[in-house]
Amino acid sequence: MSVFPSSGRPRRAVRHRSLFTWVGRVFDAVRGRMMAIILLAAMPIALIGAVQAWHSYHNTLEAPGYRTDQTVARIDLELRHESEHLGSLLQAVSRMRLDDEGLRRMLELVQSLTSRHYTQIALADDRGNILASVGSRSDALQLTTEDMPRFQGDIGMVPIIDPVTRVPAYFRITVTTMIGDENGRPARSGYLTAIMPLSWRSGMLQGSDPRLDLVQQNGLIEIWVLDNQARRAVPLCADCRWDASPSEPIMRWARFMLAHNQEHGHITLPEGSFSIGRVQGGVFVLAMTRRNAGERHAVVMFAVSLVSSGLLLLVGLLGASKSADVLVITPLRQLTDSVNQWQLGGMYDVRSNWAMPLEVRQLAHAFSKATRRLARHEKRLERAQVRQELLLKEMHHRVKNNLQIVASLLNLQAGRIRQPAAREEFAQARDRVRALATLHRYLYADGELYSLNMQSFVRELCGQIMHAIGESDESRITLDIRVDDLLMVPDQAVPLALIVTEAVSNTLKYAFPDRQHGTLEVGLRALDDGRACLWIADNGVGMAAARHNAAAEAARGGIGMQLIRGFARQLGGELQLFEENGTRYVLVFPLKQPEPDELAD
Secondary structure: OOHHHHHHHHHHHHHHHHHHHHHHHHHHOHHHHHHHHHHHHHHHHHHHHHHHHHHHHHHHHHHHHHHHHHHHHHHHHHHHHHHHHHHHHHHHHHOOOOOHHHHHHHHHHHHHHOOOOOOEEEEEEOOOOEEEEEEOOOOOOOOOOOOOOOOOOOOEEEEEEOOOOOOEEEEEEEEEEEEEOOOOOEEEEEEEEEEEEOOEOHHHOOOOOHHHHOOOOOOOEEEEEEOOOOOOEEEOEOOOOOOOOOOHHHHHHHHHHHHOOOOOEEEEEOOEEEEEEEOHHHOEEEEEEOOOHHHHHHHHHHHHHHHHHHHHHHHHHHHHHHHHHHHHHHHHHHHHHHHHHHHOOOOOOOOOOOOOOHHHHHHHHHHHHHHHHHHHHHHHHHHHHHHHHHHHHHHHHHHHHHHHHHHHHHHHHHHOOOOHHHHHHHHHHHHHHHHHHHHHHHHHHOOOOOOEEHHHHHHHHHHHHHHHHOOOOOOOEEEEEEEOOOEEOHHHHHHHHHHHHHHHHHHHHHOOOOOOOEEEEEEEEEOOOOEEEEEEEEOOOHHHHHOOOHHHHHHHHOHHHHHHHHHHHHOOOEEEEEEOOOEEEEEEEEOOOOOHHHHHO
16 A cells, blocks of 8 residues: 555656756756856845736735725815815704794795705704705604714714615705794704705716715726615715615625625725725715726836836847857866866867957866876886886796795605605695696786686696696596686685685595595685685585594694685684584675776776
């Protein structure tokens, strides 16, 4: 069940590594670094320009929202001004202390002076009963407690809900008054009340009226009056050809605002900016403002400036890249190619010219001087190396000859000794010296001064040991060589050759007594972890049986085994001895690899 997650993580890690590798390659080149420098240099100016452009763009987007908020504030101001103006007229009439008939005639005069803008102006007694009224409304509703002013000199203002639209359509303005008798003395208290329409008509407004810029036909501003729950809406201007109601999403937003007791707020949508607010008399209005031509032009110019700035930056980067390629990268590439060609054995040839930067010309001149000096030094080193190799070969040749002379002397001396044990010791010493002589002969003859091919060396060494013991011409002991074709440095080949000499000599002498037949296996193999394994195995009588033979026991537990263990420690390896169907030596040791320059030589 864990196959899929475990297989996904490596793929993501590979993608991340490939991305980092690609970014590293881009910024590893001169062109990428120059582009990065140009970007870093232009980044502050670009950021300042971007911040200013975004600030201007944001202000352009928010401008309709500001206008809608100002529109709501202006509606509140106009309604307040109109209500106060009407209240002031009524208070002026109330201070005349006329009788019922005089007040009625004065109300008709007020109605005519206001171009019959108010649907009804009436006189009511102290209980709210209508005594006289003028205007287009035929119904004369009795004043309620809410309609009456709270104190002397107060102006009461109450909205009147239209029974059809369920939206506030009028305001009732009420002031207190004193009704006089025929002599002009105060007789009783009463109220003067007027019903003011909430909606405006552009045709009735005079040219100097400030409300004309709000109620333009097909203008950028539209205003609606809402009920207390924002379920219905009526245009504030009756003849401005505005939409009968805002869209349903805007009405839902207005209902949300009123449901959460948020009496002021605005929202900006693609169709325009909308603001909701409470105005005079506790009435809610919704204003919409569209973008004007200047704002639309500013939005378009912001997009054009953004695209043009990006194109200019891209053109600048491409120009900088091309300039860097011609003026910097091409001379550096020529210099690099010439250096690589010289490194591969060719000629270093860079012709500096004035098109190259000063630093590149100085670098090319320095390389020219350095290559000439290196060429002279290499020739001296080659001559020294030739002399060194000749000296090493001569040294190995002389050491091999001297070791052969020592082996011959030991052999002659062994022939003069009568005691078998002493003669055997001389023979073992002779075999060890011959092993070293064979190693030096390989180093001299094959020209491998720093490494030794162990496959052919071990094969010849084992054959030489069998010949010295006298088993090479007989077929009773089969020699099985399983050595890989690997190279080994002389520092490891010397102790390994002595280990093979000791182990093979002991096996040939004591593993097959009484002329028994058997097999001797010698193997050397390189392991995967930088180590090598040497094994020497036979199918003879084994060490347990050899313990009954005093000579064999002495050989296996004497100086020969001590030498094997000592050389194993010198190699830094681990020696194990197994006794099963014969005897098996197993040595695992770290393998030193020849240096690459030595292999090349």
